[in-house]
Amino acid sequence: MEWETHPVTPDRFDDFAAVINPNGRETHCWCLSHRLQPKQITELGDGSREQAMRSLCQRDDPPGVVTYHDGVPVGWCSVGPRADIPRLVGSKLIRPVDEVAVWSIICVVVRSGHRRQGVTGHLIEGAVARAAERGAPAVEAYPVDPEGRMDTTMAFVGTRAMFERAGFTTVGTTDAVASRMPRIVMRRDLG
Template sequence: MGFDTRPVTPDRVDDFVAVANPNRRPTHCWCLAHRLTAKEVAELGPDRETAFRALCARENPPGLIGYADGEPVGWCSIGPRAENTRLSRSTLIRPIDDLPVWSIICVVIRGGHRKHGYTTPLIEGAVAHAASRGAPAVESYPVDAAGGRIDTTMAFVGTRTMFEKAGFTVAGTTDAMGSGKPRLVMRRTL
């Protein structure tokens, strides 16, 4: 299996769409809800796709696409926490210290490609990308299912196990809840 990750640049938006929004519905996921305020989205363009494309042209694009043998199969939203306005302003997922971390706020494996072992190399590729850009650490905010199933409406945030497999450890908890349990702050120091 050949697997690699690449930043989502304007020329790779269709690969993101194939993974996260295959029917290209304007009201479905464009990975903006946890990143920007509604006002910021509107400032970037007349619709969510245009706003997402504008983010892809920035110095730090909004994430990476995972490719298995050249086919887009995964998405990982990663970037400096400070560039994710909604996350930075969150009263539920507050910083645990002053370290200028990068944050993973979404991980998706495309339907039909799940359970093939793509999640760990996707997260590892995201961590390597952050490290190459000078990030001191990467954080994630998964649901701790404590051995049970997580609510599938929250599955995009990931689970503790998937981040542990990629070398993350629990650094704290948040005031946000998922599946009736506090969401974790997991960190991998670079």
């Protein structure tokens, strides 16, 4: 079995779409809510969320990575410089821990039918590797820390255990709450 993770460049966009929007819903989020305001979506995508994301994937630093298992796209991770994610930059709830120019993981999606098969570990490792290739000093994530079973409506942010397995450590807390659960700041230093 072979695992590969690659940036979501234009030639990999359909693979990304197969993971996050397999039913082709026009109003799907396309993982844009943290990156673009509605006006920017209109400007970049002529009103189409899909086209706006396609535009982002043409940039030097595409907005994330897609993981493949034996050539099949099975996971997506939104990762990029925190400074390029407007909702984090302006957040009063998830403030920077320090002055380190971190990259941030803000969304993790495992394709239906491929869950509980180790995809997340490969996906996070691929996202960290991409950040390291691009010179990131560290990667942060903002998971929830559930008591008991996690509310799956918020599963896209991940859990503490998921990131601990990938070598992240807790470096702070946030004022953000997801489904009545506190969110924390976890980091993996790359230096």
